[in-house]
Amino acid sequence: MTDVHPISPGISLEVASHTDRGLERDDNQDSSLVALLPCALIAGVCDGMGGAAGGLVASTRAAGTIEAAMRARAVATEQEAARALFDAIGEATRHVHAVALKEPHLSGMGTTATIAAVVGDRLVVAQIGDSRAYVFRRGTLTQVTRDQTLAQLMVERGQLAPHEVATFPHANVILQAVGTAEHLDVDLRSVQLFRDDLLLVCSDGLHGPVGDARIAEVLAEAKTSSSACDALVGQALAAGGPDNVTCIVARVTGEALAPAPSGEVDVTRCVLAEVPVETPASEPNTPQVTEKAPLSHLWPLRWGPWASKKTP
16 A cells, blocks of 8 residues: 655655565564654665574564654754664664673574655665665666675675675675664765655565666556555565565655656765764764765775674
């Protein structure tokens, strides 16, 4: 079912989500988040790791904590959204980490977190792990996030060819996960939105077996956000459904938005105006939202601990 949410005068979002456990898993450790705030819409996917119990606990606890934290904040600007997302993911990782320490059978659990906030004509995305956010504009699909995986890191360093990723034995290793440490490096990106842009947030159960070209075709053909979600999940299942698959599709509409001049999407690095008092002194200080930077320069190379989402 597709819901339409007005978030500001002249701007609305048509939003739908769909999840499926896939064809090879006994349970579904993905959790999705769609929350309407007074001036924003939050959409996110958390893909759990750490065994049957741990993965589900981690993703549901993280999604719930992030939603509660975002609902408790006033979010009306890009800067407010970026700060709120950063703090919410920090709160979620501390919560999940504390639960794992208290419950031995949940030791090592964690989850990805790709959380998008639409505020006016701005999209802000916070990234941990390898779930993804895309923008589909005038027939062109652009990945907004960067996978925080060992394979992607090796590709960028020239140690692995892109075509070798599918057969790389450590392809499932992610370099950050909510809950595996008390502090994370949250990657924040922002995008200016135009009329009829589509936002897609999904777990790797979609973008793994279904290539970007086919995802773009499905989004181009779909008449509604709901039909897009159904078709995307159907494509993942048709490709073997090797993992849980979750997707959220939101179409941005309204007369307050300008038509897109082209299919190009400019992704801007978001940094924060100030560091909260409670942040340890060793945390990096970050000034204000900056100008557009090449995507290859946006990804910190300092991560840890490594974790595999495929832990049995």
